[in-house]
Amino acid sequence: MEIVQIVGVGLIATILAVLIKDQKPQFSFLIALFTGIAIFLFLIGKISLVIQVLERLAVQSNINMVYLETILKIIGIAYIAEFGAQMVKDAGQAAIASKIELAGKILIIVMAVPIISVIIETIIHLLP
Template sequence: MEIIKIGILGVAGVMLALQFKSNRPEYGLYLGIVICLVIFTFSLNGLRALLAGVKELEKYLSGSGEYMGFLLKAVGITYVCEFCASICKDAGYGAVAGQIEILGKLSVLLMGIPVLTAVIGNINAIGSTP
């Protein structure tokens, strides 16, 4: 039921913002940002449940908890970049939005390098044992 409420809130907010678009476009933009923030607060409940599930998984991944940290940071980076890029696109700054998206992709790629190095190190260690 929560999804339906959020969907209705989003559609109603967009319809209201469209009313401002012709006379006061800045109000429509502000209203869109407020709606995004309200929906984000609703999604925090889901994030809490996700974190509880990740903590449960960490029990089974003894010694590999840092990889779960990388995963959560990567998800956070992608969410923040997508959120900011969407706001920039709505404001008419598509080029800025594109740069934010590229920054997010590069950040996730850079975060993955230590994980990839550890995996390759483990593969080499396994392959070199007699």
């Protein structure tokens, strides 16, 4: 049960961060940051398995790989922006965190434009 390990690491890091926060707040933030990175690195293998399955399905379905790559990049942007915003919020900088979230949303829109264009063109060709 990998989730038990992840939750265990998270709980231990939380306890350490809370205990240290009063004396050394910068170390408390670093504990949270490194714990988040460690959990992310732990999940990289799982993420790569999902990507491999999606690539195999795309090849079997004769879907242009550019669309799958774009969708995966969009998902990556969303997760990275969320992770960064949460870390910055933990450091007490909510204003900067909201800017990170805004940047992530804008980048997602920019990346989605080609896919939206293809969908609109397909709909137009289907209409009489």
